[in-house]
Amino acid sequence: MLHRVRISPGFSVSQAVIMICYFATLIYAGCYKSSPFSDPVRAGWVAVSQLPIVIALATKNNIIGTLMGFTYEKLNYLHRFIGQLIVIAANIHSLGYFYKWSIGGTFQASISTPHIIWGLVGLVALDCIFFFSLSFWRNRYHNIMLPVHIIGLVIAIPAIWMHKPSTMRWMCACIGIYGFDHVCRFIKTRISTATIRPLPEMNSTRVEVPYINGGWRAGQHVRLRVLTFGLGWFGWTEAHPFTIASVADGEEGIILLVKKSGRWTGRLYDMAKSSGFTEAGQGRRVKVMVEGPYGGPCHSVFASYSAAVFIVGGSGITFALSAIQDLIREDLAGRSRVKSITLIWSIQDPSALHPLLPRLMSMIQESVYTPIHISVHYTRVSANGTKPRPPVAHPQLMLSSGRPQILKSLQAALARAVSLVEDARDERRVSGMLVGVCGPVGLGDDVSKAVATVDPSRRDQVGGIEIHEEVFGL
Numbered sequence: 122m123l124h125r126v127r128i129s130p131g132f133s134v135s136q137a138v139i140m141i142c143y144f145a146t147l148i149y150a151g152c153y154k155s156s157p158f159s160d161p162v163r164a165g166w167v168a169v170s171q172l173p174i175v176i177a178l179a180t181k182n183n184i185i186g187t188l189m190g191f192t193y194e195k196l197n198y199l200h201r202f203i204g205q206l207i208v209i210a211a212n213i214h215s216l217g218y219f220y221k222w223s224i225g226g227t228f229q230a231s232i233s234t235p236h237i238i239w240g241l242v243g244l245v246a247l248d249c250i251f252f253f254s255l256s257f258w259r260n261r262y263h264n265i266m267l268p269v270h271i272i273g274l275v276i277a278i279p280a281i282w283m284h285k286p287s288t289m290r291w292m293c294a295c296i297g298i299y300g301f302d303h304v305c306r307f308i309k310t311r312i313s314t315a316t317i318r319p320l321p322e323m324n325s326t327r328v329e330v331p332y333i334n335g336g337w338r339a340g341q342h343v344r345l346r347v348l349t350f351g352l353g354w355f356g357w358t359e360a361h362p363f364t365i366a367s368v369a370d371g372e373e374g375i376i377l378l379v380k381k382s383g384r385w386t387g388r389l390y391d392m393a394k395s396s397g398f399t400e401a402g403q404g405r406r407v408k409v410m411v412e413g414p415y416g417g418p419c420h421s422v423f424a425s426y427s428a429a430v431f432i433v434g435g436s437g438i439t440f441a442l443s444a445i446q447d448l449i450r451e452d453l454a455g456r457s458r459v460k461s462i463t464l465i466w467s468i469q470d471p472s473a474l475h476p477l478l479p480r481l482m483s484m485i486q487e488s489v490y491t492p493i494h495i496s497v498h499y500t501r502v503s504a505n506g507t508k509p510r511p512p513v514a515h516p517q518l519m520l521s522s523g524r525p526q527i528l529k530s531l532q533a534a535l536a537r538a539v540s541l542v543e544d545a546r547d548e549r550r551v552s553g554m555l556v557g558v559c560g561p562v563g564l565g566d567d568v569s570k571a572v573a574t575v576d577p578s579r580r581d582q583v584g585g586i587e588i589h590e591e592v593f594g595l
């Protein structure tokens with residue numbers, strides 16, 4: 122459990138250990154029988170050697186991730202870290218030469234030679250990529266950060282090649298990895314017609330793509346492009362990731378719930394709101410490009426656990442909806458070991474429950490063998506101070522004010538799971554409890570902390586607790 126302890130929001134001890142080991146390896150490579158002060162070429166080679174790795178870690182069809190059993194979003198921290206090390210190494214390499222030439226009085230002559238000019242072009246491109254990937258740009262101007270990355274790379278790779286032709290092998294590897302990813306993306310892309318509908322209570326847009334109804338696992342996401350000028354002149358060029366809220370091979374096809382959180386999602390919502398009516402209520406048909414699926418549980422099989430708890434915040438409900446519906450289906454087909462399902466959903470306004478109420482109720486009713494307990498927590502108090510009641514009175518659906526008490530909820534779910542498993546009187550059936558988390562980074566941190574404080578003997582009774590975390594951010 123120590124590896125899950127958070128050092129800072131969304132950043133765990135295991136990630137820190139991996140980064141320290143990686144850093145130590147590169148320091149060793151850079152300093153073994155060499156000094157960055159007297160031998161600046163070594164730092165240049167260290168930077169070049171890492172370029173294929175940093176590109177591989179950024180690709181959606183991630184070879185490293187596939188081998189390690191991680192999805193691309195989970196490796197993004199490593200992509201950023203190695204990228205920073207490359208920029209540091211490239212700058213040490215350049216500064217080392219600037220210093221050498223200045224001391225030797227050859228600065229003017231050296232800096233104007235063609236292969237050095239190419240080197241400078243590569244350096245500026247890498248520095249620009251670094252600058253525009255700082256959290257300010259990444260979080261606020263994703264649509265600027267991404268093109269700068271692509272343009273920077275398109276400039277840096279040939280520039281480094283021209284600067285030092287013997288880097289050809291590494292540059293070819295970069296082009297190969299990038300090209301392979303784009304071929305896979307092309308193969309995984311489908312153009313279809315979707316209906317977008319406003320969900321004012323959830324401040325979200327519901328995107329229905331009925332003609333694509335298979336090929337994903339619960340918890341996976343797709344990258345959505347909406348092919349219209351309604352989202353601005355360049356809105357159609359942007360692909361945004363959204364978790365699929367429906368199960369594969371169902372009647373609905375792909376359902377996405379897109380929370381209005383910035384410029385693009387805001388425009389999508391406005392477009393849905395200003396639409397006319399279709400046979401199923403207010404909505405508008407648009408052409409979409411759906412790429413994926415990506416991410417999801419990887420090697421983890423949710424139906425193999427004894428109990429499942431989903432703790433989600435806001436639009437993170439999409440993950441829980443598809444995962445729970447999938448568990449119900451597996452259960453009805455006799456392919457699930459899950460004996461108890463708990464959903465804890467945190468929302469701001471209690472009215473956000475309304476659009477999803479039919480879906481939640483049908484899940485409770487459909488799950489005939491495995492009880493589902495749903496508790497919805499809202500944080501915003503109504504204007505007149507009255508406590509809202511659950512729109513439907515059902516013992517398995519609770520509505521409460523305030524943030525959920527995660528540890529208490531986990532302990533209750535654990536107690537339920539243990540009693541159900543004990544009822545089965547078969548110790549071999551105890552196969553652990555899954556805790557699925559989806560929502561803001563802080564929620565993942567709170568859940569990790571709560572799981573770490575669960576009494577170890579209680580944890581053993583259910584066969585251990587496994588966390589699966591989906592975070593809506595890179």
Ligand SMILES: Cc1cc2nc3c(=O)[nH]c(=O)nc-3n(C[C@H](O)[C@H](O)[C@H](O)COP(=O)(O)OP(=O)(O)OC[C@H]3O[C@@H](n4cnc5c(N)ncnc54)[C@H](O)[C@@H]3O)c2cc1C
Pocket residue numbers: 194259260261262263264342359360361362363364365378379380381382383384385386387416436437439592593594595
């Ligand atoms: C794996 C994954 C699954 C997600 N699933 C859902 C979901 O089911 N429902 C939902 O409402 N939201 C989901 N999100 C979040 C959603 O993708 C962003 O809210 C959306 O892209 C914001 O775009 P914007 O231009 O409106 O906002 P901006 O103000 O531009 O950005 C808001 C935040 O979203 C990030 N972001 C913006 N564009 C992208 C992009 N192209 N790729 C990745 N991150 C981006 C920014 O870094 C920033 O942190 C998911 C995100 C990820 C990474």
